[in-house]
Amino acid sequence: MIKKILLLAAAFLTITISSVHANSSSVLGQLDDISDDSLQLAKVGKYSDSEKMLLFFSDMFIKGKKQIFNMDELRVITAAHDEALTAIRDKQASASKKVDAVTKFRLVIDAVKSNRQPLWTSMEDPMMTAFSQTKDAVKEKDSKQVHNQISILLNQYSVIHPSLKVDLSKDTLEKLDARVNFIKQYEPGLLSEESGQKELDGLQQDLKSIFDDMSKDEADPSLWWVIITTGSIIILTLSYVGWRKYKGGGGTESPRKERND
Structure with a gap:
């Protein structure tokens, strides 16, 4: 009887944990879809409709934020x-500024929702291209082109920066920010100072490493939590049942020995 009760409790707890996770995933999925709709509308210039989707997101976000987000x-x-x-x-903002701002928001929601290969990793190719073109401009001593490419690179970094806050450790992000700020402040030195070029190389290598790490397939942490929790409950249940059997067997063995004696 006790065995059945414990197994039922284990099953109930597993179902409860899975249900909570499924509910959270459902709400996150809806918020993710809304953010994507807002971005797609902004891209085709339907800013009023994009705004409506952002306001709709706000309503849903307020209702579920305490249960879902840290x-x-x-x-x-x-x-x-x-x-x-x-x-x-x-109304004074350019189309690109509007799209960049909504893209930044879209990437953040995806970063929170996704446990592997978040959308912001799709920025790897354009960012690596910007690095290459910046280095080419430095070699050619083309200050105007260096400025243009650095501006593109910094804007790209700005778009993914909120997502990096979600997915990277504080130390890693601070290291990246320090390199970016150095390049931003000492941009003219890229043409003449070796230290500036080393910082540019360092930033490129750090970002490449981060993109590579985030692109690797990893198991969903929430899935591991369910597996570990369920496994622990089952192990404890079987251990308890085994202990009960052992204790019961030990209790009935003594009288036999006494009778045999």
């Missing part, structure tokens, strides 16, 4: 959402 995610998502909404409402 404090760091809340801060990053809120900041990216506010920036996107401000840009999409700004």
Whole structure:
């Protein structure tokens, strides 16, 4: 009887954990879809409709934020959402600025939702291309082209930066930010100073390493949590049942020995 109760409890707990995870995934999936809709509308110039999707997101986000997101995610998502909404409402903002702001927001939501290969990793090719073109301009001593390519690179980094806050450790992000700030402040030195070129190489290598790491397939952590929890419950249940049998067997063995004696 006890064995059945424990097994039923294990099954119930497993189902409960899976149900909570499924519910969270469902809400996240809806928020992810809304952010994507907002981006697609912004790309074709339907800014009013894009704004409506951002406001719709806000309503859903407020209802589910306490159950789904941690404090760091809340801060990053809120900041990216506010920036996107401000840009999409700004009649003076260029089309590219509007799209970049909503893209930044879209990538953040995907970074929170995805446990492997987040969308921001798709920025690897354009960023690596910008690095290559910047280096070519440095070799040719073309200051104007260096400035243009650095601007492109910094803008690309700005678009993925909120997503990096979600997926990278604080130390790793601080290291990247330090390199980016150095290049931003000492851009003229890239043409003449070896230290500036080394920082550019270092930033490229660090970003390449991060892109490679994030592109690797990894098991969903939430799935591992369910597996480990379920396995632990089953092991404890079987151990308890075994102990009960052992204890029961030990209790009935003594009288036989006494009778045999």
